[in-house]
Structures are given as C-alpha cells and as structure tokens.
Amino acid sequence: MTTAIPVTPQTVDLTNCDREPIHQLGRVQSYGALLALSRDMVCRHASASLPAIVGLDVADVIGQRIDTVITTDAFNQLGTAIARLGPPDATVRLFDIGLIAGRSRMDVSVHQSGDLFVIECEPVNAARHTDVMSEVFPHIARIEDHTDLADLARDAAAGLRAISGFDSVMVYQFQPDQSGRVVAEDREDGQHRYLGLNFPASDIPVQARALYARSLLRMIADVNDAGASILPDRTEGGAPLDLSLSVTRAVSPIHIEYLRNMGVQASMSVSIMRFGKLWGLFACHSDGPHYVDYQTRTAIEMFAHLFSYELSRLEDAARTQTxxxxxxxxxxxxxxxxxxxxxxxxxxxxxxxxxxxxxxxxxxxxxxxxxxxxxxxxxxxxxxxxxxxxxxxxxxxxxxxxxxxxxxxxxxxxxxxxxxxxxxxxxxxxxxxxxxxxxxxLSEQKWAGNPDKPVTVGPNGTRLTPRESFAAWSVTxxxxxxxxxxxxxxxxxxxxxIMLEIFLKITDAISEQRRRGQEQQELLIAELNHRVRNILNLMRGLIGQTQGSAESVLDFGQRLEGRIQSLARAHDLLTKDQWAPSPIKELIRLELDAYAGDRQDRVQVSGPDVMISPTAHTVLALVLHEMATNAVKYGALSNAVGRIDLTLSLDPAGGLILRWAERAGPPVMAPTRRGFGTTIITKSLPHELQGEATISYGTTGVVAQFRVPPRFIKFDASAGTASPPVPVAPPVPEGVLLAGATVLVVEDSLIIAMDAEAHLQDMGASDVVIAANVTTALAQIKTHDFAFALLDVNLGNEQSLPVAEALHALGIPFVLATGYGGSADIAATYPACPIVQKPYGRRELPAAIAQVSSPR
Missing domain, CATH: 3.30.450.270 (PHY domain)
Structure with a gap:
C-alpha cells in the first residue's frame, strides 16, 4: 500500500472526486465511434475512432451534412430517431443498420446534448446467431415471485453474470449514509470476495451517482484502453462536449486507477432504480478485457428494470404486511x-x-x-x-x-x-x-478496505488517489x-x-357533545321558561276563579291552598318517576289522604290499576281534589256513615273509566250556581284531554263518571286489587303546637319566609326570627333560646347543613323544607328530622312539627 503522506485540508480532501468533471472528458472508448450533429444535420464533432469503426475519415465528415456521407436509408432512420426524442434524458436505439454501403452494419444510440444530437455507433456482433431475448428470458423467469431480498438478489446476480459473461456480478445497495453494501455476489470461481462488505460513500462520487440515475448502464470494456479523442475538443460555447448520456464515454483516470487497484480489467454498472431514486447497482467485473454488444446491454437494462419491479413487489408485500x-x-x-x-x-x-x-x-x-x-x-x-x-x-x-x-x-x-x-x-x-x-x-461492520480512506498524492496531481487495498476491514x-x-x-x-384520527374523532365528539349540550341547555331554558309561565298563568287562573266562588277570605285561602297542594302532590308523584307515567291508584290515595283523613277507610277503590301519562296526571289531580273536597264538605264524607265507591275499568277502546259514587251521605242538592270547582270537574278532562266527564246529583248521592282517552293510558297487569287505606296521623289543633315558643326560620326567599312566619304564628309561636343565610342563622342560634326551627335546604349558593348540625347538637328540634322532588339524599346527609315538600301548607307543616320532640 502507498504510504500516507500528510496533506493539509486546503490542498486536497475527500470531495475532490465529487468535483471531477467525469461527463466532460473529451474522449470515447475505442469500441465505439461518436458523431455530434447540429440541428441542420451538419456534423460538428467526431471521434478519432470513426475510421476504424464506421469507415469514414474525420476530416471528410466534420462540417458536412450527414446525408452526404451515409446511406439514404440510414439518414432517414436517424431523422426519425431524432424526431422521436422526447424528455431531456431520452435515448433512441437503432439496431443493425447500414451506415456505409459495403461496410459492417451498426447498432446506434441517439440522444441530445445541449443543441447537438449525439450519434454513437458500435459494430453489430457478427458472432451472434440467436435472438438475445431468447437467452435473457430464462434468467428473467428465475427472479420472479421471491419472498426474500437476499434470495432475489442472489438469483439476479447469477442471471446477470450468465447473460453478460462477466467473471463476477455484485448487487450493491446504497445505505442511508450513501455508503454501499454488497447484498449478493456471484463469481465464476464460486468464491464470495465482497459479500456482506461495506464500501465508503466516497467510492462512488456524487456526480457519478447522479449520472447512474440518468444513464442506467455504464460499460468499461478495457481499463487499459487509451480511448479516442473527440474532434474538435471544444464546442462553439468553448466547453468540452457534455457526454453525460453517452454510452461510449471514456473513463475517469481516478476510476481507472480504482479498478486497477481492485484487480479489475473490465466492468459494467447497471442502475437499480426505485421510485425514481438510485437504490443500488449491479456491479459486474472481469479479470481481463470484456466487451458486451449493444443489443445484449439493452436486454440487460430490461433485466434490471424487471429486477426493480420484483424489488418493488417484494417491498410492497412487506408494506402490506406492515x-x-x-x-x-x-x-x-x-x-x-x-x-x-x-x-x-x-x-x-x-x-x-x-x-x-x-x-x-x-x-x-x-x-x-x-x-x-x-x-x-x-x-x-x-x-x-x-x-x-x-x-x-x-x-x-x-x-x-x-x-x-x-x-x-x-x-x-x-x-x-x-x-x-x-x-x-x-x-x-x-x-x-x-x-x-x-x-x-455493539456491532461489527466489515468494509472492503479501510473506510477512513487514506489521502495520498499520486499521478493525478492534487486529485484524490484511490485506495489500493480492498481487503476486509472490520470496525466495531x-x-x-x-x-x-x-x-x-x-x-x-x-x-x-391512527393517533391523529383518534384525536380528530375525540375533538369532533367533544365539539358535537358541546353543541348538543348547548342545544339541550337552550331547550331546557325554553322549556323552563314555558313551564314557569304556565305555572304563573295557572296560579293566576286559580286565584281568579277561586276568588269568584269563595264565600269569605278564609274560604278563599283554604280553597286556593288546597288546589295548589293538589298540584304539588301530583308534581311530586311525577318527578319521583322522572316524569314517567305513574299509577292512577297512587294519585287517588294521595288526594284522599290529604282530605279524607281518618275517614279514608270509607272510600273503596276497586278495579285495575293503570299508568297515566304526566299530561293526564295533572288534570286528574285537580279533578280528584275537587271531588274529595266536596265529599268532605258536603257529601258522603261529611257525616259519620257515608261512603264512596270509586271503580276503575277499561272500555272496549282502551280508555280508562273512573266512576265515583257517593252513598249514605246527607241529602244531595244540585248547586244553584256553577263555581270554579264544578268547572274543573266537568270541563278539565274534555278540554285538555278530549276526554269525557259527567256528574249527577241523585237522591242517593253524587255520581260522576270520567273517561281518559287510551293515548294517555298504559295498563298495569300486576294491579287490580282494591287499594288499602293509607294510615294518617290525627290532626293536631293549631295554636297548641308552638304555644309561646321562639322559632327560627332559615329561608332565602322573603315572601316564602313571611308566609312561613304567618303559619308558625297561627300555630302559637310568639316570636319568629328570620335568617337568609347560614352565617346569620348561626349567629341567631347563639343569641336566642329557640324551641323549634324551620330550615330551607337550599339557600342559593349554600346549603343549611351547618345550621341543622348546630341545632342537632343543641337538641333543638327542626324540620327541613325542600323544593327537590326526592329527599333520600337529603335524609342521608342531614341529622334525622322530618322533611316537607314545597309548597307546604297548613296541613303539612303541623303534621311534620308534631313528629319532633315537644317544644320547650
């Protein structure tokens, strides 16, 4: 090996090879001849090999129209080929044409270089007696349908060596860092000299890789061939002729030395392209000079294309599996x-x-x-x-x-x-x-020689001299x-x-959920607004109609309170089942419990139970309230022996028939005028449900019949027996429960607090203290000796639990009031105490107070 001589980076570095103008060497290899024609078909350049290859003197050709020196048939074929040139790197091949009468026939390549058309000629292989494709096709068949890259590359190397006649063929794959690795090798001697070894990226300079991507086959028939000069050596622009696409282009002196250092006398490189990029090369070497005719080289290019296709198919299969x-x-x-x-x-x-x-x-x-x-x-x-x-x-x-x-x-x-x-x-x-x-x-990389290529100054001046050793070199x-x-x-x-799709779906779901939530909120607000207005209108109607039929202020208050309580009980029953259909018998029991009291055992309810819709539920609550109130005041429940038979049945159409019959009551007299109560009884069902309502005042008692249409009914097959009476606590006389007591009311609504104050004073309380929040209530507990307290659960932005706990610790009895439909959670959170539902009245509050310990 040449002894390394230290050279400063300013003198030479590894990029010298990348700067070598290998496409402007001004020479062609001696196995071919070159002509360069202008657009008017005048010959502007010719190689010195023209006499030996074609049989024309350079001096007789340069400056002449080409049709004056070649056959008419050949000229016409060249003209057609030039017209067929399309993309910038296009090449047209013509096989077995006669350029000069009586001379050897030629294989011709035509391409464009700048403003010139380059014509390259090689003698037809006279020894060929078979069609080249018949020789190539069996080797093409061998590289089909592989499932492994190593097997595919091995068979391709063997096939290409058989087609080309070279001593060895390697499949050389470029790595991400542009170094190369030999992934397959087929040699005539059966040895594996370079298989598995890596070659530095500098072994194939940048501009060489660029030419391999443009011109897919490059043959060097003899490294000792001096080549033939191109005359004249400069174009009209003053530069050497660009031979980037030339098939006969001469070889760089650096590359010649590189091949000699490898012991190679002839080589051929065939590009392997994938997706328009250089994947690798078929590197073919021979120990002696070796020429492959142009037709065979063309078939080899096709073989390389098919290898690229199989490589693509193999990679596509791997991609599909992934x-x-x-x-x-x-x-x-x-x-x-x-x-x-x-x-x-x-x-x-x-x-x-x-x-x-x-x-x-x-x-x-x-x-x-x-x-x-x-x-x-x-x-x-x-x-x-x-x-x-x-x-x-x-x-x-x-x-x-x-x-x-x-x-x-x-x-x-x-x-x-x-x-x-x-x-x-x-x-x-x-x-x-x-x-x-x-x-x-830890990995061991094997290189064909030292990858840290020693820089030496050799016969090529300051250009990088190729390394001389290709012995296996291991690097850990x-x-x-x-x-x-x-x-x-x-x-x-x-x-x-996948992750981005999931995020998009989650984002879309959140957006959709937010949109639906906003729509639902708007709907709830609209529904709440509608219901509040309906309630206000209902209250207004109840007040107006009750006022018109009341005999006194006391009678007005009692009637209005009873009707409001009836609606509240119906509402509680609905909200308990989340506004779902509810049993008719439970509604009947609630109304009779409120008004019949200890006389409820004189009411017999028979027939099947049915579920009624929320719409019918509210209407029936008012009707039953009026019927029960009249029965207690004037009818069968106003004496000691009267009774009521309430019969439920279904008509053939599926409607609910509710028959109310009073017996053994006082003598019946029809009302002299139609009051609001009578209007509710006779008009509510027909008006709001399109049902039916009749009432008669017979001598034996009031008889009324009501029909609820089928669309408001759901039959409950599990029911059907008479409902048992609900035990009711005996009434407690007002004015006795809280006689002389000081009472605390914790309520954030002033109107409700004042109403509670009036109720409590009617029960005998001498002093009622009102607190609107927890802080005030706790302060009042410290300064007063309370006998009883009435607490609202929800005080706006806080709850009354601390007050309840303080009262419980002092042993002061209290009752909770709430507008929430269910009270199970409240009972589980607060100290044990009675709970009344808002709106509470003169019946509910005394009964709740009676359940707590006697006031002090």
Whole structure:
C-alpha cells in the first residue's frame, strides 16, 4: 500500500472526486465511434475512432451534412430517431443498420446534448446467431415471485453474470449514509470476495451517482484502453462536449486507477432504480478485457428494470404486511378506547402487539403533559430534554435515529441506556409524543478496505488517489442501536395517522357533545321558561276563579291552598318517576289522604290499576281534589256513615273509566250556581284531554263518571286489587303546637319566609326570627333560646347543613323544607328530622312539627 503522506485540508480532501468533471472528458472508448450533429444535420464533432469503426475519415465528415456521407436509408432512420426524442434524458436505439454501403452494419444510440444530437455507433456482433431475448428470458423467469431480498438478489446476480459473461456480478445497495453494501455476489470461481462488505460513500462520487440515475448502464470494456479523442475538443460555447448520456464515454483516470487497484480489467454498472431514486447497482467485473454488444446491454437494462419491479413487489408485500399488522393494532386500540380506557392506558395495553411490528426495548408516552415510561428508557429529566429538542424542530413527522448522541445532545447516562429512538408526534398543540427506544448494541461492520480512506498524492496531481487495498476491514461500532427499517418507519407513520384520527374523532365528539349540550341547555331554558309561565298563568287562573266562588277570605285561602297542594302532590308523584307515567291508584290515595283523613277507610277503590301519562296526571289531580273536597264538605264524607265507591275499568277502546259514587251521605242538592270547582270537574278532562266527564246529583248521592282517552293510558297487569287505606296521623289543633315558643326560620326567599312566619304564628309561636343565610342563622342560634326551627335546604349558593348540625347538637328540634322532588339524599346527609315538600301548607307543616320532640 502507498504510504500516507500528510496533506493539509486546503490542498486536497475527500470531495475532490465529487468535483471531477467525469461527463466532460473529451474522449470515447475505442469500441465505439461518436458523431455530434447540429440541428441542420451538419456534423460538428467526431471521434478519432470513426475510421476504424464506421469507415469514414474525420476530416471528410466534420462540417458536412450527414446525408452526404451515409446511406439514404440510414439518414432517414436517424431523422426519425431524432424526431422521436422526447424528455431531456431520452435515448433512441437503432439496431443493425447500414451506415456505409459495403461496410459492417451498426447498432446506434441517439440522444441530445445541449443543441447537438449525439450519434454513437458500435459494430453489430457478427458472432451472434440467436435472438438475445431468447437467452435473457430464462434468467428473467428465475427472479420472479421471491419472498426474500437476499434470495432475489442472489438469483439476479447469477442471471446477470450468465447473460453478460462477466467473471463476477455484485448487487450493491446504497445505505442511508450513501455508503454501499454488497447484498449478493456471484463469481465464476464460486468464491464470495465482497459479500456482506461495506464500501465508503466516497467510492462512488456524487456526480457519478447522479449520472447512474440518468444513464442506467455504464460499460468499461478495457481499463487499459487509451480511448479516442473527440474532434474538435471544444464546442462553439468553448466547453468540452457534455457526454453525460453517452454510452461510449471514456473513463475517469481516478476510476481507472480504482479498478486497477481492485484487480479489475473490465466492468459494467447497471442502475437499480426505485421510485425514481438510485437504490443500488449491479456491479459486474472481469479479470481481463470484456466487451458486451449493444443489443445484449439493452436486454440487460430490461433485466434490471424487471429486477426493480420484483424489488418493488417484494417491498410492497412487506408494506402490506406492515399495514395489516397496524390495522390489527388499530382495532385493538379502538376496542380499548371504546371501553372508556384512556389513550395512554390503551397504548400501554397494546404495547406488546406494537413490539411485534416495531421491535423496541422501551416505551415513553408523553400526553397532556403527563409522562409514562416503561422498559429501557431515559430518566424523566433526560426525556423532557429530548421533548424540548424535538419541539424545537419540525415535529410534524416521525423522527428516527439509531445514533441519539449524534442527533440530540444526550447525557452519558442516557447514552448508556438507549441509543436509538423513533419518535411519533401524536398531536400538534401541545406537542405530545409516543417514543420507542432501542438499547445500544455493539456491532461489527466489515468494509472492503479501510473506510477512513487514506489521502495520498499520486499521478493525478492534487486529485484524490484511490485506495489500493480492498481487503476486509472490520470496525466495531458502539453507542448505536440496531437501525430502524423502512417498515419500522412506515408502521410508526401509520401509528401517527391512527393517533391523529383518534384525536380528530375525540375533538369532533367533544365539539358535537358541546353543541348538543348547548342545544339541550337552550331547550331546557325554553322549556323552563314555558313551564314557569304556565305555572304563573295557572296560579293566576286559580286565584281568579277561586276568588269568584269563595264565600269569605278564609274560604278563599283554604280553597286556593288546597288546589295548589293538589298540584304539588301530583308534581311530586311525577318527578319521583322522572316524569314517567305513574299509577292512577297512587294519585287517588294521595288526594284522599290529604282530605279524607281518618275517614279514608270509607272510600273503596276497586278495579285495575293503570299508568297515566304526566299530561293526564295533572288534570286528574285537580279533578280528584275537587271531588274529595266536596265529599268532605258536603257529601258522603261529611257525616259519620257515608261512603264512596270509586271503580276503575277499561272500555272496549282502551280508555280508562273512573266512576265515583257517593252513598249514605246527607241529602244531595244540585248547586244553584256553577263555581270554579264544578268547572274543573266537568270541563278539565274534555278540554285538555278530549276526554269525557259527567256528574249527577241523585237522591242517593253524587255520581260522576270520567273517561281518559287510551293515548294517555298504559295498563298495569300486576294491579287490580282494591287499594288499602293509607294510615294518617290525627290532626293536631293549631295554636297548641308552638304555644309561646321562639322559632327560627332559615329561608332565602322573603315572601316564602313571611308566609312561613304567618303559619308558625297561627300555630302559637310568639316570636319568629328570620335568617337568609347560614352565617346569620348561626349567629341567631347563639343569641336566642329557640324551641323549634324551620330550615330551607337550599339557600342559593349554600346549603343549611351547618345550621341543622348546630341545632342537632343543641337538641333543638327542626324540620327541613325542600323544593327537590326526592329527599333520600337529603335524609342521608342531614341529622334525622322530618322533611316537607314545597309548597307546604297548613296541613303539612303541623303534621311534620308534631313528629319532633315537644317544644320547650
């Protein structure tokens, strides 16, 4: 090997090869001849090999129209070929044409170089006696339907060696860092000299890779061929002719020396393209000079295209398999999310299945500013530093590296734990990540010679002299992880898509939920407004109609209170079942309990129970209230022996028939005028439900019959027996319960508090103290000797629980008042006490007070 001579970077560096003008060497190889024609078909350049190959002197051709020196048929074919040239790098091939009468026939290549058309000629292979495709086709068949890259590359190398006749063929794959690796090798001697070895990126300079992507086949028939000059050596623009697409272009002296150092006398490189990019090369070598005719080279290009197709099919199969795996992962994740599992927990649950698709040693999930780490991962502080570094870049695509210390500023502790990562951004703001880590591994890379190519000054001046040794050179690589494959990155990209879809669905669901919530809120507000106005109108009607039929102020108050209480009881019954249909018998019991008292045992209810709708429920409550009130005041329940038979039945159409018959009461007299109560009895059902109502005042008692239409009825087959009487506490005389007592009322509504004050004073209270909030109530308890307290549960933005606890601790009895439909939660929270439902009246409040201990 040449002894390395220290050279300063200013004198020569590894980029010298990249700057060599290999497309402007001014020469062609001696196996072919070149002509360059202007657009008017005048010859402007010719190679010195023209006499030997074509049989024309250069001096006789340059400056002449080409049709004056070649056959008419050949001229016409060249004209047609030039007209067919399309894209900038297009080449047209013509096989077996006679340029000069009586001379060897030629294979011709035509392409455009700037303003000139380049014509390259090679003699037809006179020894060929078979069709080239018949020789190539069996080898094409051998590379079909492979499932493994190594097998595909091995068979392709063997096939290409048989077609081309070279001593050895290698399949050379470019790596992400532009170095190359030999993935298959077929040699005549059966040996594997370079299989598995790596070649530095500088072995194939940048401009050489660019030419390989433009011109797919490059043959060097003899490294010792001096070539033939192109005359004149400069174009009209003053530069050498651009030979980028030339098939006979001469060889760079540096590359010639490189091949000689390898012991190669002839070579051919065939480009392997994938998605418009250079995937690799078929590198063909011979120990002696070796020429492959143009027709065979054309067939070899087709062979390379088919190899690229099979490579694509193989990679597509791998991609399809990865997509199938990720679809299963997606299905599993969606199943977890459907069970209300959080996104983080869902990812953790599928991590084992994810590891089958993307092998990793550690997992980090950073979502909504929360971090989950598992496996071989960095510390929390190191990970957050990574997040900051990733956020500083473009975190809109997958980030993959097998060398974290080089890609990110990593601490020594981190580098010992993990060396590779694939980071998957799963949202935009905030930037959340799923990160898969791989541990560092020691790997041995084998190179064809020292990859740190020694710089020596040789016969080519200051240009880089190729290395002389290609012996296997092993390098141990530390601090890196196993590399991420294309399939790993594809799977990670799919996972990111899945995550973004999930986020979009979640966002859409939240948006839809918010929209529905807003619509529901608007609907509830409208419904509340409607109901409040209806209630106000109802109260107004009740007051007006009751006022017109009342005999005194006391009678007016009692009648109005009774009707309001009837509506309240009906409302409580509905809200208890969440405004669902409720049993008719329960409504009957509530109304009779309120007005019949200890006479309820003289009321017999028979017939099937049915469920009535909320609309019918409220109407029937008022009707039953009026019937019960009249029975207690004037009818069968106004004496000691009268009774009521209330019979329920269903007519053939499914309507409910309710028959009310009073017996053994005082003599019946029809009302002399129609009051509001009578109007409710006779008009409510027909008007609001399109039902029926009749009432008669017979000598034996009042008989009324009501029909509720079927659409308001749901039959309850489990009922049907007569309902038992509900025990009722005996009434307590007013003015006795709280005689001379000081009483506390805690109520935030002044009107309700004043009404309660009046009730309590009617019960004998001598002093009623009103408090609107907890603070005031607790202060009043400290300064007064209360005998009893009435507490509203809800005091606006607070509840009266502290007051109830203070009263309970002092042994002061109290009653709770609430407007909430259900009281189970209240009873479970507050100290034991009676609970009355708002609006409470002169019947409910005394009964509740009677249940607590005697006032002091």
């Amino acid at each position: 997509k199938d795996h990720m679809q299963r992962v997606q299905a599993q994740m969606m199943a977890h999310l459907a069970n209300d599992t959080s996104l983080t927990d869902s990812l953790i649950a599928i991590s084992h299945d994810l590891a089958k698709v993307i092998a990793h040693d550690g997992l980090a999930i950073y979502h909504e500013q929360r971090l989950h780490l598992t496996g071989d991962v960095p510390s929390e502080s190191d990970f957050m530093a990574l997040v900051d570094a990733m956020d500083a870049g473009d975190a809109t695509s997958v980030i993959a590296t097998s060398n974290m210390p080089e890609t990110f500023t990593a601490s020594q502790d981190m580098a010992r734990v993990c060396a590779g990562l694939i980071a998957i951004p799963i949202s935009r703001q905030p930037k959340d990540y799923v990160v898969l880590f791989r541990k560092p591994v 690589v530390a601090g890196r992880s196993a590399p991420w494959s294309d399939q790993d990155i594809l799977a990670a990209t799919m996972l990111r898509t």
